[in-house]
Amino acid sequence: MVMRISVMELRTGMFIQKLGGSWLQHPFLRGSFLLTKPDDIRAIRDAGIQEVWIDCTKGEAPLSQAAPTSPSGPETACEQADAPAQPTPEAACAASKTAPVPSMASEIERARKICRGAKVAVESMFNDARLGKAIDPAFTLPLVEDISASLQRNASAILSVARLKTHDDYTYMHSVAVCALMLSLARELNLDEQQTKLAGVGGLMHDLGKALMPLDILNKPGKLTDQEFAVMRAHSAAGAKVLKESGAPIEVQDIALHHHEKVNGQGYPHGLVGDDISLLARMGAVCDVYDAVTSHRPYKQAWDPAKAIREMARWEGHFDKRVFNAFVKALGIYPVGSLVKLASNRLAVVVEANAESLVAPKVRVFFSLRSKEPIPLQTLNLASPSCKDSITGPEDPEAWGFKHLDELWQ
Ligand SMILES: [Fe+2]
Known part of the structure; x- marks a missing residue:
């Protein structure tokens, strides 16, 4: 249920569904998010925003629910916000700290x-x-x-x-x-x-x-x-x-x-x-x-x-x-899709970056430099302590004539 309230009623724990006023005024990139910091409330007020829509099912309700600020009357105090019915609220929620990291x-x-x-x-x-x-x-x-x-x-x-x-x-x-x-x-x-x-x-x-x-x-x-x-x-x-x-x-x-x-x-x-x-x-x-x-x-x-x-x-x-x-x-030095040579004399494509170590991403091995032939695909997490392989340097796909590298990381 979504409710329109004055910014003066804002408190941490409320879920902002939509901010009032012009989008340009908004000090936030996200339009929907859980209010966790008093600083964010201050930022909303400082931006000159007068009212906000909150989702009472995703966060705290106002202290004075008996006096809703919606001009539509008490029966419509909890209403569907006219915010765009985009997947934005869900997307913002999914990006919140509690969401599991997707593969x-x-x-x-x-x-x-x-x-x-x-x-x-x-x-x-x-x-x-x-x-x-x-x-x-x-x-x-x-x-x-x-x-x-x-x-x-x-x-x-x-x-x-x-x-x-x-x-x-x-x-x-x-x-x-x-x-x-x-x-x-x-x-x-x-x-x-x-x-x-x-x-x-x-x-x-x-x-x-x-x-x-x-x-x-x-x-x-x-x-x-x-x-x-x-x-x-x-x-x-x-x-x-x-x-x-x-x-x-x-x-x-x-x-x-x-x-x-x-x-x-x-x-x-x-x-x-x-x-x-x-x-x-x-x-x-x-x-x-x-x-x-x-x-x-x-x-x-x-x-x-x-x-x-x-x-x-x-x-x-x-x-x-x-x-x-x-x-x-x-x-990263080796973004997803980059061709790299491994210490094991094999070629691989980077399939997932590693924020902790730019030189130890996840790679998909597909070519042997010894036999100069494709080999069965194998995915390696170079950051794993059990993985003994590593990147020795980049390789130029044009020099090898590979045209299917983007298929390997998808
Ligand atoms: Fe341009």
């Missing part, structure tokens, strides 16, 4: 579902922009919450699933992937909830301007010519303009406008240098490039995640070093 396999299934829904929503947002309709930036928030909740349950699952794209859904899935990467990076950088939320929304909308680019160039199956590339460069300013007209937060506009800037001043559209590029835009630059180079394109084989990190680390002047280092820490 990689089960979270991959959930992540697939979230990505499918997010892709459809992003596609519809692009179509609206194409037709000149107004975009409602607030509608992305439930998606960002779902993606964030998945990341909290398992840091690798949704990042790995969002990397898988087809030519047709590339632009939309790229937006979903950059959103997930931005959220993950924001957590690593210890950004507050508000900045984390803006990072996620900005990631989801960073390429909105592509909706206004000529379709023959946007959907071209081959590499762009210099002239076509020059046309496409207009997408960042075009996206920022649409977002401004839609009333999107300035930070979200800024991510769209400046995610192609480089710290050495050689990016576009303004050639900004170093800290003149906002932190969120510098984060956007790293996440955008990583997802682009790890995605299969018709004209280019995808790099495996470990190779992408190695190559990007060499691009002097492109990325903010602090941001890039945090990004590597968030993903």
Whole structure:
């Protein structure tokens, strides 16, 4: 049962179903959560929020239930909130401290579902922009919450699933992937909830301007010519303009406008240098490039995640070093899908990251370097004390001609 109350009635132990007021005011990334800290109550009041919806079945009821604040009258004091009927409350609950940690396999299934829904929503947002309709930036928030909740349950699952794209859904899935990467990076950088939320929304909308680019160039199956590339460069300013007209937060506009800037001043559209590029835009630059180079394109084989990190680390002047280092820490040196060589002279694919040790993930062994032949699949937890194998280094899938690595971790 859901009940609307004044923020003055809030106390710890209540389950917030929905916060009143504009979503932008909210100091929390999640819309639904259990109030456990007095600081959170203070943050809600300080944000200027007047009322909240609480779920009495998931947490404490107000002390004065006899005087409900709902204008609908006593019989409807406990009502179905008009919060979006998204899986958000459940997702937020599942992400709470008491939830058991799901296996990689089960979270991959959930992540697939979230990505499918997010892709459809992003596609519809692009179509609206194409037709000149107004975009409602607030509608992305439930998606960002779902993606964030998945990341909290398992840091690798949704990042790995969002990397898988087809030519047709590339632009939309790229937006979903950059959103997930931005959220993950924001957590690593210890950004507050508000900045984390803006990072996620900005990631989801960073390429909105592509909706206004000529379709023959946007959907071209081959590499762009210099002239076509020059046309496409207009997408960042075009996206920022649409977002401004839609009333999107300035930070979200800024991510769209400046995610192609480089710290050495050689990016576009303004050639900004170093800290003149906002932190969120510098984060956007790293996440955008990583997802682009790890995605299969018709004209280019995808790099495996470990190779992408190695190559990007060499691009002097492109990325903010602090941001890039945090990004590597968030993903691991060997993210899921990376090809590695083991001390046992076998090749394996990383199937699950290990937050405790970046060099000891779970791997799936599939190839013998002695016989130069595939071997029966075997999953090893390199962090297990009983496991005597270890990673000796990364391997380049292109050099081996392996094209099925993504099938091995799914
Ligand atoms: Fe872009």
